[in-house]
Amino acid sequence: MKAQPNATIIDYGRGNLFSIERAVRHAGGKAEITDDPARIASADRLILPGVGAFGEGISKLKEKGIDEAIYQFVQTARPFFGICLGMQLIFNESHEFGLHQGLGLIKGKVIRFQDPRKEGPHFKIPHIEWSKIEFPESIKASNIADSSPWQGTILQGLNSGSYFYFVHSFICVPDDIESALAESTYGEDRFCSVVHKDNIWGCQFHPERSGSNGFSIYQNFLFNL
Protein backbone atom coordinates (compact mmCIF):
# COMPACT_ATOMS: atom_id res chain seq x y z
CA MET A 1 0.00 0.00 0.00
CA LYS A 2 1.23 3.46 -0.90
CA ALA A 3 1.89 5.94 1.89
CA GLN A 4 -1.03 8.29 2.32
CA PRO A 5 -0.14 11.68 0.87
CA ASN A 6 -1.00 14.81 2.83
CA ALA A 7 -2.96 17.75 1.52
CA THR A 8 -3.22 20.97 3.49
CA ILE A 9 -6.41 22.95 2.95
CA ILE A 10 -6.26 26.69 3.65
CA ASP A 11 -8.98 27.97 5.97
CA TYR A 12 -9.54 31.68 5.43
CA GLY A 13 -13.24 31.71 6.20
CA ARG A 14 -14.34 31.36 2.58
CA GLY A 15 -15.99 28.27 1.25
CA ASN A 16 -16.92 24.77 2.11
CA LEU A 17 -13.70 23.21 3.30
CA PHE A 18 -15.40 20.09 4.50
CA SER A 19 -16.45 18.81 1.11
CA ILE A 20 -12.87 19.23 -0.09
CA GLU A 21 -11.59 17.46 3.02
CA ARG A 22 -13.95 14.55 2.41
CA ALA A 23 -12.96 14.35 -1.25
CA VAL A 24 -9.24 14.27 -0.40
CA ARG A 25 -9.86 11.44 2.07
CA HIS A 26 -12.05 9.57 -0.38
CA ALA A 27 -9.29 9.86 -2.99
CA GLY A 28 -6.87 8.22 -0.56
CA GLY A 29 -5.13 11.19 1.03
CA LYS A 30 -4.88 12.77 4.45
CA ALA A 31 -6.35 16.22 4.82
CA GLU A 32 -5.48 18.99 7.23
CA ILE A 33 -7.45 22.24 7.47
CA THR A 34 -5.49 25.18 8.83
CA ASP A 35 -5.13 28.96 8.87
CA ASP A 36 -1.63 28.82 10.38
CA PRO A 37 0.87 30.46 7.99
CA ALA A 38 3.74 28.30 9.26
CA ARG A 39 1.89 25.09 8.47
CA ILE A 40 0.76 26.44 5.12
CA ALA A 41 4.31 27.36 4.12
CA SER A 42 5.60 23.90 5.04
CA ALA A 43 2.77 21.81 3.54
CA ASP A 44 3.42 18.83 1.28
CA ARG A 45 0.60 19.85 -1.02
CA LEU A 46 -1.53 22.95 -0.72
CA ILE A 47 -5.17 23.56 -1.64
CA LEU A 48 -6.65 27.06 -1.76
CA PRO A 49 -10.43 26.63 -1.82
CA GLY A 50 -12.94 29.44 -1.86
CA VAL A 51 -16.30 30.78 -2.85
CA GLY A 52 -17.62 34.30 -2.73
CA ALA A 53 -16.19 37.67 -3.68
CA PHE A 54 -12.59 38.22 -4.80
CA GLY A 55 -11.98 41.38 -2.79
CA GLU A 56 -13.03 39.85 0.49
CA GLY A 57 -11.11 36.69 -0.28
CA ILE A 58 -7.83 38.46 -0.89
CA SER A 59 -8.17 40.67 2.17
CA LYS A 60 -8.87 37.65 4.37
CA LEU A 61 -5.68 36.01 3.05
CA LYS A 62 -3.65 39.14 3.76
CA GLU A 63 -5.23 39.72 7.16
CA LYS A 64 -3.89 36.40 8.36
CA GLY A 65 -0.54 36.56 6.55
CA ILE A 66 -1.53 33.60 4.43
CA ASP A 67 -0.49 35.36 1.22
CA GLU A 68 3.14 35.40 2.34
CA ALA A 69 2.91 31.74 3.38
CA ILE A 70 1.61 30.84 -0.09
CA TYR A 71 4.53 32.69 -1.73
CA GLN A 72 6.94 30.73 0.44
CA PHE A 73 5.19 27.47 -0.34
CA VAL A 74 5.24 27.84 -4.13
CA GLN A 75 9.02 28.41 -4.01
CA THR A 76 9.36 24.80 -2.85
CA ALA A 77 8.01 23.53 -6.19
CA ARG A 78 5.48 21.35 -4.35
CA PRO A 79 2.01 21.16 -5.91
CA PHE A 80 -0.40 24.04 -5.31
CA PHE A 81 -4.07 23.76 -6.30
CA GLY A 82 -6.58 26.63 -6.34
CA ILE A 83 -10.26 25.76 -6.64
CA CYS A 84 -12.98 28.14 -7.89
CA LEU A 85 -12.30 31.48 -6.13
CA GLY A 86 -9.01 29.87 -5.12
CA MET A 87 -8.09 29.71 -8.82
CA GLN A 88 -9.13 33.30 -9.43
CA LEU A 89 -7.09 34.58 -6.49
CA ILE A 90 -3.81 33.37 -8.00
CA PHE A 91 -4.16 35.75 -10.98
CA ASN A 92 -2.82 39.34 -11.03
CA GLU A 93 -6.06 41.22 -10.77
CA SER A 94 -9.83 40.96 -10.70
CA HIS A 95 -12.50 43.31 -11.93
CA GLU A 96 -15.13 42.04 -9.51
CA PHE A 97 -16.74 45.06 -7.75
CA GLY A 98 -13.82 47.36 -8.54
CA LEU A 99 -10.22 46.47 -9.26
CA HIS A 100 -8.41 44.17 -6.83
CA GLN A 101 -4.87 42.87 -6.86
CA GLY A 102 -4.54 39.10 -6.65
CA LEU A 103 -1.66 36.87 -5.63
CA GLY A 104 -0.10 37.17 -9.07
CA LEU A 105 1.16 33.59 -9.29
CA ILE A 106 -0.21 33.44 -12.82
CA LYS A 107 -0.24 36.42 -15.15
CA GLY A 108 -3.70 37.43 -16.23
CA LYS A 109 -6.95 38.86 -15.00
CA VAL A 110 -10.39 37.87 -13.77
CA ILE A 111 -13.36 39.42 -15.55
CA ARG A 112 -17.12 39.01 -15.53
CA PHE A 113 -18.76 36.82 -18.12
CA GLN A 114 -19.69 38.77 -21.22
CA ASP A 115 -23.44 39.12 -21.47
CA PRO A 116 -24.28 35.48 -21.92
CA ARG A 117 -27.97 36.25 -22.28
CA LYS A 118 -27.78 37.30 -25.91
CA GLU A 119 -29.44 34.09 -26.90
CA GLY A 120 -32.40 34.65 -24.65
CA PRO A 121 -33.07 34.35 -20.99
CA HIS A 122 -31.64 30.87 -20.74
CA PHE A 123 -28.01 31.73 -19.98
CA LYS A 124 -27.99 33.08 -16.50
CA ILE A 125 -25.31 34.36 -14.16
CA PRO A 126 -24.02 32.82 -12.00
CA HIS A 127 -23.12 29.96 -14.29
CA ILE A 128 -24.46 27.06 -12.21
CA GLU A 129 -24.15 24.00 -14.32
CA TRP A 130 -22.36 20.82 -15.19
CA SER A 131 -20.22 21.86 -18.15
CA LYS A 132 -17.65 20.09 -20.28
CA ILE A 133 -13.96 20.78 -20.04
CA GLU A 134 -12.14 20.46 -23.36
CA PHE A 135 -8.66 20.64 -24.83
CA PRO A 136 -7.79 24.30 -25.46
CA GLU A 137 -8.51 25.50 -28.97
CA SER A 138 -4.91 26.64 -29.25
CA ILE A 139 -3.69 23.03 -29.24
CA LYS A 140 -3.40 21.67 -32.74
CA ALA A 141 -5.36 18.54 -33.55
CA SER A 142 -2.20 16.88 -34.85
CA ASN A 143 -0.62 17.18 -31.41
CA ILE A 144 -3.64 15.62 -29.72
CA ALA A 145 -3.51 12.61 -31.99
CA ASP A 146 -0.15 11.49 -30.56
CA SER A 147 -0.99 11.64 -26.89
CA SER A 148 -3.41 13.49 -24.66
CA PRO A 149 -2.21 16.99 -23.80
CA TRP A 150 -3.42 16.16 -20.30
CA GLN A 151 -0.98 13.27 -19.86
CA GLY A 152 1.17 13.91 -16.79
CA THR A 153 -1.05 16.75 -15.59
CA ILE A 154 -3.77 17.13 -12.97
CA LEU A 155 -6.25 16.08 -15.71
CA GLN A 156 -4.46 12.86 -16.57
CA GLY A 157 -6.89 10.06 -17.44
CA LEU A 158 -9.80 12.36 -18.25
CA ASN A 159 -11.22 12.80 -21.73
CA SER A 160 -11.86 16.10 -23.42
CA GLY A 161 -15.61 16.57 -22.92
CA SER A 162 -15.71 15.40 -19.30
CA TYR A 163 -18.32 17.15 -17.19
CA PHE A 164 -17.70 19.13 -14.00
CA TYR A 165 -19.86 21.18 -11.67
CA PHE A 166 -19.40 24.97 -11.98
CA VAL A 167 -20.70 27.84 -9.86
CA HIS A 168 -19.22 31.25 -10.76
CA SER A 169 -19.91 34.67 -12.24
CA PHE A 170 -16.34 35.61 -13.18
CA ILE A 171 -13.80 33.96 -15.47
CA CYS A 172 -10.01 33.83 -15.59
CA VAL A 173 -8.14 35.16 -18.61
CA PRO A 174 -4.46 34.14 -18.54
CA ASP A 175 -2.06 36.39 -20.48
CA ASP A 176 -0.12 33.39 -21.70
CA ILE A 177 -2.39 31.24 -23.81
CA GLU A 178 -0.33 28.17 -22.93
CA SER A 179 -1.34 28.45 -19.27
CA ALA A 180 -4.83 27.25 -20.19
CA LEU A 181 -4.87 23.50 -19.72
CA ALA A 182 -8.62 23.16 -20.37
CA GLU A 183 -11.38 25.41 -21.66
CA SER A 184 -15.14 25.46 -21.25
CA THR A 185 -18.00 27.26 -22.94
CA TYR A 186 -21.02 29.00 -21.45
CA GLY A 187 -23.29 31.13 -23.58
CA GLU A 188 -20.95 33.00 -25.89
CA ASP A 189 -17.96 32.78 -23.60
CA ARG A 190 -15.12 30.35 -24.08
CA PHE A 191 -13.02 30.51 -20.95
CA CYS A 192 -10.05 28.93 -19.23
CA SER A 193 -11.46 26.33 -16.81
CA VAL A 194 -8.17 24.73 -15.75
CA VAL A 195 -4.93 26.69 -15.52
CA HIS A 196 -1.39 25.41 -15.10
CA LYS A 197 2.06 26.91 -14.71
CA ASP A 198 4.97 24.94 -13.23
CA ASN A 199 3.78 23.59 -9.84
CA ILE A 200 0.64 25.74 -9.80
CA TRP A 201 -2.74 24.37 -10.80
CA GLY A 202 -6.19 25.87 -10.65
CA CYS A 203 -9.67 24.90 -11.70
CA GLN A 204 -12.79 27.02 -11.95
CA PHE A 205 -15.20 24.17 -11.18
CA HIS A 206 -15.65 22.10 -8.01
CA PRO A 207 -13.99 18.70 -8.42
CA GLU A 208 -15.22 17.69 -4.94
CA ARG A 209 -18.80 18.04 -6.24
CA SER A 210 -18.18 16.44 -9.63
CA GLY A 211 -18.56 12.74 -8.90
CA SER A 212 -15.99 10.31 -10.26
CA ASN A 213 -14.43 12.84 -12.66
CA GLY A 214 -13.61 14.97 -9.66
CA PHE A 215 -11.88 12.09 -7.90
CA SER A 216 -9.56 11.66 -10.86
CA ILE A 217 -8.38 15.20 -10.24
CA TYR A 218 -7.86 14.69 -6.51
CA GLN A 219 -6.06 11.43 -7.15
CA ASN A 220 -3.78 13.07 -9.68
CA PHE A 221 -3.10 15.91 -7.28
CA LEU A 222 -2.29 13.51 -4.44
CA PHE A 223 -0.38 10.81 -6.27
CA ASN A 224 0.75 11.92 -9.72
CA LEU A 225 2.11 15.45 -9.65
Added chain:
Amino acid sequence: MPNIRVIPRLDIKGPNLVKGIHLEGLRVLGKPWDFAYKYYQDGADELIYIDAVASLYGRNNLLDIVRKTAAEIFVPLTVGGGVRSLEDIRQLLRAGADKVAINTAAIHHPELIRESAREFGSQCIVVSIQAKRIEKDYLAFTDNARENSGKDVYDWTKKVVELGAGEILLTSIDREGTGQGYDLELIQKVAEAVPVPVIAHGGCGKPEHLKEVIQKGKADAICAASVFHYHYLEHEIDPSQYSDEGNIEFMRKRRGSLTFMTDRIVPMGIKDIKKILLESGIECRDDGVS
Protein backbone atom coordinates in the same frame (compact mmCIF):
# COMPACT_ATOMS: atom_id res chain seq x y z
CA MET B 1 -29.32 26.31 -24.23
CA PRO B 2 -27.52 25.57 -21.00
CA ASN B 3 -26.98 22.12 -19.61
CA ILE B 4 -30.09 21.21 -17.69
CA ARG B 5 -29.59 19.81 -14.20
CA VAL B 6 -31.73 16.86 -13.10
CA ILE B 7 -32.34 16.98 -9.36
CA PRO B 8 -34.21 14.41 -7.29
CA ARG B 9 -35.93 15.85 -4.25
CA LEU B 10 -36.15 13.77 -1.11
CA ASP B 11 -38.65 14.83 1.53
CA ILE B 12 -37.59 13.54 4.89
CA LYS B 13 -39.52 13.01 8.06
CA GLY B 14 -37.52 11.76 11.02
CA PRO B 15 -35.29 9.00 9.64
CA ASN B 16 -37.52 8.25 6.65
CA LEU B 17 -38.03 9.30 3.05
CA VAL B 18 -41.66 10.33 2.62
CA LYS B 19 -43.86 11.47 -0.22
CA GLY B 20 -47.20 13.19 -0.21
CA ILE B 21 -49.56 15.03 -2.48
CA HIS B 22 -49.65 18.84 -2.43
CA LEU B 23 -46.87 18.45 0.19
CA GLU B 24 -49.33 16.76 2.58
CA GLY B 25 -50.50 13.24 3.45
CA LEU B 26 -46.99 11.94 3.77
CA ARG B 27 -46.25 8.25 3.32
CA VAL B 28 -43.07 6.48 4.31
CA LEU B 29 -41.12 5.07 1.35
CA GLY B 30 -37.89 3.94 2.96
CA LYS B 31 -34.51 5.22 4.08
CA PRO B 32 -33.41 8.39 2.27
CA TRP B 33 -29.82 7.25 2.10
CA ASP B 34 -30.63 4.20 -0.07
CA PHE B 35 -32.52 6.28 -2.59
CA ALA B 36 -29.95 9.08 -2.60
CA TYR B 37 -27.04 6.78 -3.27
CA LYS B 38 -28.79 5.10 -6.18
CA TYR B 39 -29.66 8.48 -7.68
CA TYR B 40 -26.05 9.60 -7.34
CA GLN B 41 -24.79 6.45 -9.04
CA ASP B 42 -27.30 6.90 -11.83
CA GLY B 43 -26.04 10.41 -12.56
CA ALA B 44 -28.21 12.81 -10.55
CA ASP B 45 -26.67 16.25 -10.99
CA GLU B 46 -27.57 17.39 -7.50
CA LEU B 47 -29.79 16.26 -4.64
CA ILE B 48 -32.27 18.20 -2.54
CA TYR B 49 -33.24 17.10 0.97
CA ILE B 50 -36.18 18.80 2.63
CA ASP B 51 -37.10 18.10 6.23
CA ALA B 52 -40.84 17.88 5.75
CA VAL B 53 -41.89 18.76 9.26
CA ALA B 54 -39.06 20.88 10.63
CA SER B 55 -40.87 24.17 10.12
CA LEU B 56 -43.92 22.88 11.89
CA TYR B 57 -42.39 21.57 15.05
CA GLY B 58 -39.28 23.70 15.27
CA ARG B 59 -36.78 20.89 15.07
CA ASN B 60 -34.06 19.96 12.69
CA ASN B 61 -32.89 16.37 12.76
CA LEU B 62 -31.49 16.24 9.28
CA LEU B 63 -27.90 16.64 10.33
CA ASP B 64 -27.15 12.95 10.73
CA ILE B 65 -28.66 12.09 7.36
CA VAL B 66 -26.71 14.94 5.76
CA ARG B 67 -23.44 13.74 7.30
CA LYS B 68 -23.95 10.21 6.07
CA THR B 69 -24.87 11.42 2.59
CA ALA B 70 -21.97 13.84 2.28
CA ALA B 71 -19.47 11.13 3.17
CA GLU B 72 -20.32 9.09 0.07
CA ILE B 73 -22.12 11.33 -2.38
CA PHE B 74 -20.05 13.82 -4.33
CA VAL B 75 -22.55 16.00 -6.12
CA PRO B 76 -24.03 19.20 -4.71
CA LEU B 77 -26.46 18.67 -1.87
CA THR B 78 -29.09 21.27 -0.97
CA VAL B 79 -30.78 20.92 2.40
CA GLY B 80 -33.86 22.73 3.64
CA GLY B 81 -36.67 22.55 6.14
CA GLY B 82 -36.60 24.56 9.34
CA VAL B 83 -33.59 26.70 8.42
CA ARG B 84 -34.04 29.79 10.59
CA SER B 85 -30.70 31.34 11.39
CA LEU B 86 -27.10 31.76 10.33
CA GLU B 87 -26.25 29.15 12.94
CA ASP B 88 -28.65 26.64 11.33
CA ILE B 89 -26.96 27.26 7.99
CA ARG B 90 -23.48 26.93 9.46
CA GLN B 91 -24.41 23.58 11.00
CA LEU B 92 -25.85 22.23 7.77
CA LEU B 93 -22.83 23.33 5.73
CA ARG B 94 -20.52 21.82 8.32
CA ALA B 95 -22.45 18.55 8.15
CA GLY B 96 -21.88 18.46 4.39
CA ALA B 97 -24.59 20.47 2.68
CA ASP B 98 -23.40 22.67 -0.18
CA LYS B 99 -26.47 24.89 -0.23
CA VAL B 100 -29.43 25.52 2.01
CA ALA B 101 -33.02 26.10 0.98
CA ILE B 102 -34.93 28.69 2.98
CA ASN B 103 -38.66 29.36 2.78
CA THR B 104 -40.62 30.12 5.95
CA ALA B 105 -37.86 32.00 7.75
CA ALA B 106 -37.14 34.09 4.66
CA ILE B 107 -40.77 35.19 4.46
CA HIS B 108 -40.87 36.15 8.13
CA HIS B 109 -37.41 37.69 8.16
CA PRO B 110 -36.23 38.59 4.62
CA GLU B 111 -32.99 40.04 5.95
CA LEU B 112 -31.92 36.47 6.68
CA ILE B 113 -31.35 36.11 2.93
CA ARG B 114 -29.06 39.13 2.80
CA GLU B 115 -27.20 38.15 5.95
CA SER B 116 -26.70 34.56 4.88
CA ALA B 117 -25.65 35.50 1.34
CA ARG B 118 -23.08 37.89 2.78
CA GLU B 119 -21.80 35.32 5.25
CA PHE B 120 -21.76 32.20 3.09
CA GLY B 121 -22.04 33.51 -0.49
CA SER B 122 -25.10 33.67 -2.72
CA GLN B 123 -24.14 30.40 -4.35
CA CYS B 124 -25.24 28.50 -1.27
CA ILE B 125 -28.50 30.33 -0.61
CA VAL B 126 -31.46 28.77 -2.40
CA VAL B 127 -34.78 30.40 -1.67
CA SER B 128 -37.62 27.90 -1.81
CA ILE B 129 -40.89 29.42 -2.98
CA GLN B 130 -44.08 27.42 -2.64
CA ALA B 131 -46.66 28.88 -4.98
CA LYS B 132 -50.38 28.30 -4.90
CA ARG B 133 -52.80 29.75 -7.36
CA ILE B 134 -55.56 31.79 -5.70
CA GLU B 135 -57.92 32.98 -8.42
CA LYS B 136 -55.66 34.84 -10.88
CA ASP B 137 -52.64 35.24 -8.66
CA TYR B 138 -49.89 33.00 -7.41
CA LEU B 139 -49.22 33.51 -3.73
CA ALA B 140 -46.27 32.30 -1.68
CA PHE B 141 -47.03 29.81 1.09
CA THR B 142 -44.95 28.74 4.05
CA ASP B 143 -44.78 25.83 6.50
CA ASN B 144 -45.02 23.19 3.79
CA ALA B 145 -47.94 24.79 1.98
CA ARG B 146 -50.03 25.36 5.08
CA GLU B 147 -49.80 29.11 5.62
CA ASN B 148 -50.59 31.79 3.08
CA SER B 149 -48.04 34.61 3.37
CA GLY B 150 -50.16 36.84 1.16
CA LYS B 151 -47.06 37.69 -0.88
CA ASP B 152 -47.32 37.69 -4.66
CA VAL B 153 -44.88 35.09 -6.01
CA TYR B 154 -43.36 37.32 -8.73
CA ASP B 155 -42.80 40.27 -6.41
CA TRP B 156 -41.38 37.98 -3.77
CA THR B 157 -39.04 36.26 -6.22
CA LYS B 158 -37.62 39.58 -7.41
CA LYS B 159 -37.20 40.66 -3.82
CA VAL B 160 -35.28 37.54 -2.78
CA VAL B 161 -32.94 37.88 -5.74
CA GLU B 162 -32.26 41.50 -4.77
CA LEU B 163 -31.48 40.31 -1.27
CA GLY B 164 -28.93 37.83 -2.59
CA ALA B 165 -30.62 34.49 -3.33
CA GLY B 166 -28.40 32.47 -5.67
CA GLU B 167 -31.11 30.16 -6.96
CA ILE B 168 -34.87 29.73 -6.73
CA LEU B 169 -36.51 26.41 -5.99
CA LEU B 170 -40.00 27.01 -7.31
CA THR B 171 -42.71 24.57 -6.24
CA SER B 172 -46.26 24.50 -7.52
CA ILE B 173 -48.29 23.34 -4.54
CA ASP B 174 -51.26 22.68 -6.81
CA ARG B 175 -49.28 20.24 -8.95
CA GLU B 176 -46.97 18.72 -6.34
CA GLY B 177 -47.34 14.94 -6.15
CA THR B 178 -50.09 14.86 -8.77
CA GLY B 179 -48.11 13.93 -11.87
CA GLN B 180 -50.21 16.38 -13.89
CA GLY B 181 -47.21 18.23 -15.24
CA TYR B 182 -45.30 21.31 -14.12
CA ASP B 183 -47.19 24.59 -13.86
CA LEU B 184 -45.71 26.08 -17.03
CA GLU B 185 -47.29 29.50 -16.66
CA LEU B 186 -45.88 29.92 -13.17
CA ILE B 187 -42.45 28.65 -14.03
CA GLN B 188 -42.03 30.58 -17.25
CA LYS B 189 -43.08 33.84 -15.68
CA VAL B 190 -40.66 33.46 -12.79
CA ALA B 191 -37.79 32.03 -14.85
CA GLU B 192 -37.96 34.88 -17.32
CA ALA B 193 -38.26 37.50 -14.60
CA VAL B 194 -35.10 36.73 -12.63
CA PRO B 195 -31.42 36.58 -13.55
CA VAL B 196 -30.64 33.57 -11.34
CA PRO B 197 -31.38 29.91 -12.10
CA VAL B 198 -34.87 28.59 -11.40
CA ILE B 199 -35.33 24.97 -10.39
CA ALA B 200 -38.80 23.80 -11.41
CA HIS B 201 -40.61 21.50 -9.01
CA GLY B 202 -44.06 20.02 -8.65
CA GLY B 203 -46.06 17.88 -11.04
CA CYS B 204 -43.55 15.84 -13.02
CA GLY B 205 -45.25 12.61 -14.09
CA LYS B 206 -44.43 11.85 -17.71
CA PRO B 207 -41.54 12.31 -20.14
CA GLU B 208 -43.27 15.15 -22.02
CA HIS B 209 -43.47 17.17 -18.81
CA LEU B 210 -39.70 17.43 -18.76
CA LYS B 211 -39.44 18.75 -22.28
CA GLU B 212 -42.17 21.33 -21.84
CA VAL B 213 -40.88 22.71 -18.56
CA ILE B 214 -37.53 23.40 -20.19
CA GLN B 215 -38.67 24.48 -23.63
CA LYS B 216 -41.83 26.37 -22.64
CA GLY B 217 -41.29 26.91 -18.93
CA LYS B 218 -37.67 28.06 -19.41
CA ALA B 219 -36.59 26.19 -16.29
CA ASP B 220 -32.84 26.02 -15.66
CA ALA B 221 -33.06 22.80 -13.69
CA ILE B 222 -35.71 20.17 -13.14
CA CYS B 223 -36.59 18.74 -9.80
CA ALA B 224 -38.85 15.75 -9.26
CA ALA B 225 -39.62 13.22 -6.57
CA SER B 226 -42.37 10.68 -7.28
CA VAL B 227 -41.12 9.57 -10.71
CA PHE B 228 -37.72 8.73 -9.24
CA HIS B 229 -38.98 7.20 -6.00
CA TYR B 230 -41.48 4.96 -7.78
CA HIS B 231 -38.80 3.87 -10.21
CA TYR B 232 -36.51 3.02 -7.32
CA LEU B 233 -39.25 1.07 -5.55
CA GLU B 234 -40.06 -0.89 -8.69
CA HIS B 235 -36.47 -1.76 -9.49
CA GLU B 236 -34.39 -1.74 -6.37
CA ILE B 237 -36.44 -2.88 -3.43
CA ASP B 238 -36.27 -6.26 -1.83
CA PRO B 239 -39.64 -6.21 -0.06
CA SER B 240 -38.53 -8.75 2.55
CA GLN B 241 -36.18 -6.14 4.00
CA TYR B 242 -38.93 -3.63 4.40
CA SER B 243 -41.61 -5.73 6.07
CA ASP B 244 -42.21 -3.20 8.80
CA GLU B 245 -42.26 -0.14 6.60
CA GLY B 246 -45.84 -0.78 5.64
CA ASN B 247 -46.20 1.32 2.56
CA ILE B 248 -43.63 -0.25 0.30
CA GLU B 249 -45.66 -3.19 -0.85
CA PHE B 250 -48.55 -0.89 -1.40
CA MET B 251 -46.50 1.45 -3.54
CA ARG B 252 -44.89 -1.37 -5.50
CA LYS B 253 -48.16 -2.87 -6.51
CA ARG B 254 -49.72 0.49 -7.13
CA ARG B 255 -52.84 -0.42 -5.26
CA GLY B 256 -55.16 1.38 -2.96
CA SER B 257 -56.13 4.98 -2.91
CA LEU B 258 -53.06 6.12 -4.81
CA THR B 259 -54.08 4.26 -7.97
CA PHE B 260 -55.44 7.41 -9.50
CA MET B 261 -52.09 8.98 -8.96
CA THR B 262 -49.76 6.23 -10.07
CA ASP B 263 -51.68 6.06 -13.31
CA ARG B 264 -50.52 9.58 -13.93
CA ILE B 265 -46.96 9.01 -12.87
CA VAL B 266 -44.62 7.05 -15.08
CA PRO B 267 -41.70 5.81 -12.98
CA MET B 268 -38.48 7.11 -14.54
CA GLY B 269 -34.89 6.70 -13.46
CA ILE B 270 -32.29 9.44 -13.80
CA LYS B 271 -30.83 7.67 -16.82
CA ASP B 272 -34.25 7.47 -18.49
CA ILE B 273 -34.77 11.17 -17.99
CA LYS B 274 -31.37 12.12 -19.35
CA LYS B 275 -31.99 9.97 -22.40
CA ILE B 276 -35.31 11.70 -22.99
CA LEU B 277 -33.70 15.13 -22.64
CA LEU B 278 -30.87 14.32 -25.02
CA GLU B 279 -33.27 12.88 -27.58
CA SER B 280 -35.22 16.14 -27.38
CA GLY B 281 -32.11 18.17 -28.15
CA ILE B 282 -31.79 19.35 -24.55
CA GLU B 283 -28.25 19.26 -23.24
CA CYS B 284 -27.43 17.58 -19.96
CA ARG B 285 -24.53 15.77 -18.37
CA ASP B 286 -24.33 12.30 -19.80
CA ASP B 287 -21.00 11.07 -18.50
CA GLY B 288 -19.91 10.08 -15.02
CA VAL B 289 -22.84 7.71 -14.87
CA SER B 290 -21.55 4.52 -13.29
